Amino acid sequence: MNKDNHHIKVSLTNNPYEIVIGKSSLESIGDELFNIGFREGQKVLVVSNKEVSDHYGDCIIKSLIKSKFKPKLLIIKAGEDQKNQSSIDLIHNAAYEARLERGSLMIALGGGVIGDMTGFAAATWLRGVNVVQIPTTLLAMVDASIGGKTGINHSKGKNLIGAFHQPRLVLIDPKTLITLPSREFKAGMAEIIKYGVISDLELFDLLERQENISDLSNIKEKLLIEIIKRSAKSKAEIVMKDEKESGVRAFLNYGHTFGHVIENLCGYGKWLHGEAVAMGMVAVGQLAVQRGLWKEDNAKRQKRLIEKAGLPSNWPKLEIESVLSSLQGDKKVKNGKVSFVMPLKIGDVKLFNNISNKEIRECLQKIS
Numbered sequence: 001m002n003k004d005n006h007h008i009k010v011s012l013t014n015n016p017y018e019i020v021i022g023k024s025s026l027e028s029i030g031d032e033l034f035n036i037g038f039r040e041g042q043k044v045l046v047v048s049n050k051e052v053s054d055h056y057g058d059c060i061i062k063s064l065i066k067s068k069f070k071p072k073l074l075i076i077k078a079g080e081d082q083k084n085q086s087s088i089d090l091i092h093n094a095a096y097e098a099r100l101e102r103g104s105l106m107i108a109l110g111g112g113v114i115g116d117m118t119g120f121a122a123a124t125w126l127r128g129v130n131v132v133q134i135p136t137t138l139l140a141m142v143d144a145s146i147g148g149k150t151g152i153n154h155s156k157g158k159n160l161i162g163a164f165h166q167p168r169l170v171l172i173d174p175k176t177l178i179t180l181p182s183r184e185f186k187a188g189m190a191e192i193i194k195y196g197v198i199s200d201l202e203l204f205d206l207l208e209r210q211e212n213i214s215d216l217s218n219i220k221e222k223l224l225i226e227i228i229k230r231s232a233k234s235k236a237e238i239v240m241k242d243e244k245e246s247g248v249r250a251f252l253n254y255g256h257t258f259g260h261v262i263e264n265l266c267g268y269g270k271w272l273h274g275e276a277v278a279m280g281m282v283a284v285g286q287l288a289v290q291r292g293l294w295k296e297d298n299a300k301r302q303k304r305l306i307e308k309a310g311l312p313s314n315w316p317k318l319e320i321e322s323v324l325s326s327l328q329g330d331k332k333v334k335n336g337k338v339s340f341v342m343p344l345k346i347g348d349v350k351l352f353n354n355i356s357n358k359e360i361r362e363c364l365q366k367i368s
Ligand SMILES: NC(=O)c1ccc[n+]([C@@H]2O[C@H](COP(=O)([O-])OP(=O)(O)OC[C@H]3O[C@@H](n4cnc5c(N)ncnc54)[C@H](O)[C@@H]3O)[C@@H](O)[C@H]2O)c1
Pocket: 049, 051, 052, 078, 079, 080, 083, 110, 111, 112, 113, 114, 116, 136, 137, 138, 139, 140, 143, 144, 145, 146, 147, 148, 149, 150, 159, 176, 177, 178, 179, 180, 181, 184, 273
């Protein structure tokens, strides 16, 4: 075990696992698999896309061979539009070719798209083979790779097909972020700010104290590891309390209800998910001010931090009535009432189920 790596336990009753974070953890994948009980000779299907595997594929394969595993690398196309049944077929075909068995393993090496698809392919092949997540985007490191939600898109909507399938290990190597496009890095920072607001005041303060959080080259390695660690821990804690999303896991949707509206109405591709969430957090912050739930000053602090991260904070030009009808289509609507996770203070949120259209209209008029 590399003593420089940080370990976070995700203590689920049936599927406990660890999140390992370290600056050279990629090279130690073989050893880490050994530590959790995988043994030499075991078959491993590594799934990635070209952009990622060109940089990190060799390193993973070498480490696996060194530890005497039998790896195969499958490259599939990158992009949200590839998160579909055809990609799952490709992974399943490769699993068949490689003769994967129940005890075999798939490794997802990439962003949330690769992670969700590989996780889902693993959940469904032979009724479930092992999966390890090696996230290479900031968003996947702090969010998508942790918690066991896997899936693909359906022509009628995002993530409509899926399964809960917890990974055996999440291995985070922050040095992979060096090659990540800067806009993707900033988008991941939105989810980190989210953790600050929903559960970690210290993280929020820490980010506020920094001069620069928008540009990876100006963020010291120690700080980067600290913010990834704190965020991953927040996500893990929420998942431990509510593995199957029947309660507090909803807090992770802070900023997402309005964010999804932006993604829907502006068309997928215009804004990255994290950017839409950033604007969504500012909007719901205003809704909370209006309700007297938190102070105007908190809303300002949140907006300033979002801007410091180089993220958009102004509500885009959208017809108010279109926003209201889009909200009605949200997965989280129950009995026609829209639910919002709203902040009570920085580090504490609550779910409200009864927000009226009148209130939402008033908020949108204020921010438009
Ligand atoms: N399962 C969950 O709980 C969960 C949570 C949040 C998001 N998601 C899903 O995650 C997906 C979004 O994931 P994402 O934001 O990571 O985007 P992504 O996977 O599409 O990656 C973004 C782009 O960056 C490239 N890339 C990734 N890592 C790189 C690296 N280190 N260097 C260079 N290029 C790199 C990818 O090839 C891709 O082009 C969505 O499909 C979303 O639904 C899932």
